[in-house]
Amino acid sequence: MLAGAGALSLALTGGVVALTGPAQAATKTTSVPVKCVAPAPQPGANGNQDYTITVPDTAKAGETVPITIDPGETPVIPMFTIDTVNTIKAKLLVGGVAQTVTSPAVPSHQEANKKSDPPAFSGTVKIPDGSEGTTVQITIDQVVTDADLGGTVYTTTCTPDPRPSASVAQIAVEALPKDPVTTRLTPNSGKAGTAVVATGANFPAGPVTCSALLAGAATGDTGTGTADASGAATCNITVTKKADAIRIDGSVPPAKPFVFVEEQAGVKNPVDVEVLPGPLALGPKDGQPAVSFGSVTINGKAQSVFGAFNAATVQDFRGGTLGWDVTATRTPFLNQTTGHSLAKAQIGIQPSCTVTNPDSPSTCTAGAPGAITETPMKVASQTAGGDELTGGEFAVGGAAMLQLPPFMFADTYQSVVTFSIA
Numbered sequence: 001m002l003a004g005a006g007a008l009s010l011a012l013t014g015g016v017v018a019l020t021g022p023a024q025a026a027t028k029t030t031s032v033p034v035k036c037v038a039p040a041p042q043p044g045a046n047g048n049q050d051y052t053i054t055v056p057d058t059a060k061a062g063e064t065v066p067i068t069i070d071p072g073e074t075p076v077i078p079m080f081t082i083d084t085v086n087t088i089k090a091k092l093l094v095g096g097v098a099q100t101v102t103s104p105a106v107p108s109h110q111e112a113n114k115k116s117d118p119p120a121f122s123g124t125v126k127i128p129d130g131s132e133g134t135t136v137q138i139t140i141d142q143v144v145t146d147a148d149l150g151g152t153v154y155t156t157t158c159t160p161d162p163r164p165s166a167s168v169a170q171i172a173v174e175a176l177p178k179d180p181v182t183t184r185l186t187p188n189s190g191k192a193g194t195a196v197v198a199t200g201a202n203f204p205a206g207p208v209t210c211s212a213l214l215a216g217a218a219t220g221d222t223g224t225g226t227a228d229a230s231g232a233a234t235c236n237i238t239v240t241k242k243a244d245a246i247r248i249d250g251s252v253p254p255a256k257p258f259v260f261v262e263e264q265a266g267v268k269n270p271v272d273v274e275v276l277p278g279p280l281a282l283g284p285k286d287g288q289p290a291v292s293f294g295s296v297t298i299n300g301k302a303q304s305v306f307g308a309f310n311a312a313t314v315q316d317f318r319g320g321t322l323g324w325d326v327t328a329t330r331t332p333f334l335n336q337t338t339g340h341s342l343a344k345a346q347i348g349i350q351p352s353c354t355v356t357n358p359d360s361p362s363t364c365t366a367g368a369p370g371a372i373t374e375t376p377m378k379v380a381s382q383t384a385g386g387d388e389l390t391g392g393e394f395a396v397g398g399a400a401m402l403q404l405p406p407f408m409f410a411d412t413y414q415s416v417v418t419f420s421i422a
Helices: none
Strands: 002-008 025-037 045-056 064-070 082-094 097-102 106-110 121-126 135-149 152-160 169-173 181-186 194-201 206-214 217-227 233-239 245-248 280-283 290-292 303-316 324-330 346-355 370-372 377-382 392-404 413-421
Touching: 045 135, 045 169, 082 121, 097 121, 152 303, 152 392, 181 245, 194 217, 194 245, 206 233, 233 245, 280 413, 290 303, 303 324, 303 377, 303 413, 324 346, 324 370, 346 370, 346 377, 370 377, 377 392
Parallel strands: 002 413
Antiparallel strands: 002 290, 025 045, 025 152, 045 064, 064 121, 082 097, 082 106, 082 135, 135 152, 135 169, 181 194, 194 233, 206 217, 206 245, 217 233, 280 303, 303 392, 324 377, 324 413, 346 392
């Protein structure tokens, strides 16, 4: 019997993207040599897979753009006729920057001895900063398919050979600055007569104007300012009438919110409240139940067995703009009584991270799949928010795969996987 136990450790230590789509898009089909590893007893396979990718012809640096991926037939020939719910995670390199596009969970009916032809799916990728005036190449680093069968997830991983693949798509990056944005209001609230300083980024050097809005319409209050050679803009405006937002003119949405305080007649009763920061916590504090990989019979061949890490809870109640990272480490597989060890065994994780409280101001991002070792591996993160509020409640876990050597002592082994947050 091989058993894995998940433990948790505690440590103290989180934006909104505008989507703009160029008018023209290009579609390219590329045959990619891949090596696919499938869950036992299904054999893997090597072969070519035709990826058809659709992306815009052009974009701006820092812009988030749409992408459609049609994976084509995989080289894996299933042994069984089976119905599953499949999710595909396409790990891409966009201008050398790792990004993942995830398909929705889609019901799949697979016939035995017939190659799988998964449906096309869409998502977004971000054009790297600093790529102005270049052509960004998109390559495939790895494609992971999670097949959910009655609540158990079986993972097939296809890796280009060589890795990463040749270019499967390209986007010409405009030799222009990024879209101008309004970044901050100081102050961001006040009554009629309040003087506000609006700041922004990516503006052409020279004079700028700014305006107040109410429900998206201009109120008539305007101001002036300047942008320096780096594109940093400062604009001064006095709010004289009710408004709910202020922007530097020419910036892309959204405008920065402004809270207008209306004067009221009568006797005033000030009401104060102090909101104290809560913890950044990873739970449950007492650890998780064991992740069981069942039993394996030695047969002289390397074997892979599958399980799932129970979801750990992340609670970020700090009430600020900080981010966090959850990492995983493990101890060696040992039987401390007999002294036997599995030095060549490897345990991998396909991380997942979901928002469990819909009121959470942040989202979280699952890390890339890989092997858990004594070196901390990032399995989930929340990005720092800059000027925006971060935090919320999340669940972090993932599918697990244990790879065993062809020969080993027949014994019971255990490793402890520790999730930590910082």
